[in-house]
Amino acid sequence: MKKLPNNNQFTHKYCDRFSSTLVVDGKYFKVKGEKYGYCLLWGVDYFKHDIPVITIAPSENYQTWARYFSYFRLLSHHPTLLVCDDHVAIKMAARSRFPEVRIQTCFNHFKEGLRRNLRTRSDTTYIPFMKRIETIINSSHKLSLENYNSWLQALWRDYHHDQVCLEVMATIQRYKPELRAYEGIKQAPLITNMIEGLNGHLQARLTSIQSFESVNYARLWLNGYVLKRRYSKWTGCTGKFKKLNGTRGVDQTKKYDVVLPTYF
Template identity: 60%
Template sequence: MTAWRLCENELKKLPDNNKFTHMYCDRFGSTLVVDAKFFRIKGLPYGYGLLWGVDYFKHDIPVAIIASSERYQAWAKYFSYHRIISNHPELLVCDDNVNIKMAARDKFPEVHIQTCTNHFKEVIRRNLKVRSDDTYKSFMKCINDAFKEKRTDADMFKRMRILWKVYEGDPVCESVLVNIQRYYHELTGYRGFKGAPTTTNIIEGFNSHLQSRLQSLRSFESVQHAQLWINGYILKRRFTKYTDCKGKFKHLNGKRGVDMTKKQRVVLPSYFS
């Protein structure tokens, strides 16, 4: 029997991650950070994506699905699972993907959206071509400084007014400043949620960890194989104790993500020795 066949047999013994959550977990946090991570399927010209999210304050992964794209329908399906497990996030942190935002608002009309400030700045950075052209480097530095930390409206508006006066008449800079004003509500969606993030850094870290595992695989033989492997990977992560959490998450060291969301007085099954 091949190594993959042995692995496949063990993976098939594991429960579906989403069904496991529905059965054993109900203590979810207020903030969900989501993203998609794409991977290769052998013989397909395009990749498939893992649509998943991290419960920010609990560091658990309650729901994940495999989809062929990040279309609205795929994200709507993802958020539907959150409704099934009775997880209604109050704050959603994501990149500036309209499909994510539309699907989330459809399933959770009251949800607040926090657009990742890192992604938002990166779009500006690319449009200004500051990595290859010095023309707008000083302007970009001011934008970076403005979003370096959480600021009051008064502080932010003061900074934007100064920038407008300095760069008035430059259509490129004016366009950036107008766009910031247009997105301002989503760039400050964290307001009212103590300790909430302004970036998707936590899920990006999870993506990086997953990528380090995927590199050795190169590609999956089929979508079914990908679903099996990724389901096992996610469950293993949920059942692995955290050891290097820092700052406000230091208290999570020695705990598993699933310990933080499991139902009260429920004994979790053991899947990994």
């Protein structure tokens, strides 16, 4: 693992064909002697299925995410659309590094936050109201702006007498730019399932490790893991990504005039 290049330096040297859309998340892991563990900050290029940048940090906060996004400036790449959960630090850091970036809040995370506030897991009072919201904020279809506004108006008509519902509808209205940031970007994602899938694969490996002996070893291992993932051919891609089966993520982003070195 020590002979492998740093993932971010590798990207800087060999890759420059990134797409418009980046999906990011943080994945915590255990380190011996570190009470709260450490976090892998990473993201996947949505249309290219590559992982250009990673950062290892003690936690997710504005400073650590700002450092993560700063690497993209070194790559001269400014994503047009960033898809993430409703983590304030991610959004603030992204906007500080890319003032023009559009941020798409994951529909699933946003709705889960509403469910918690409405306590629909333990109280049935607002389940019908929440189901109405789920027809509007639905990742399986993208409503036109006209229909979106019309359905929200109908929701207000039916529930404006309830103060709790009014507060939720005010939240939805406040988040409107982040719930419709995808507009104008063909086939843009509404949820973070791609990076969450990568989190799941990583967790399966981390379960067998249980805990890293040190932060330095964690950096080496995770750097190697990500490079290996980039060099591995994708399988099981469906729908619009079916064409990526049998290809490697790094082949989608590498510079046209370079030959990639062999590491694995």
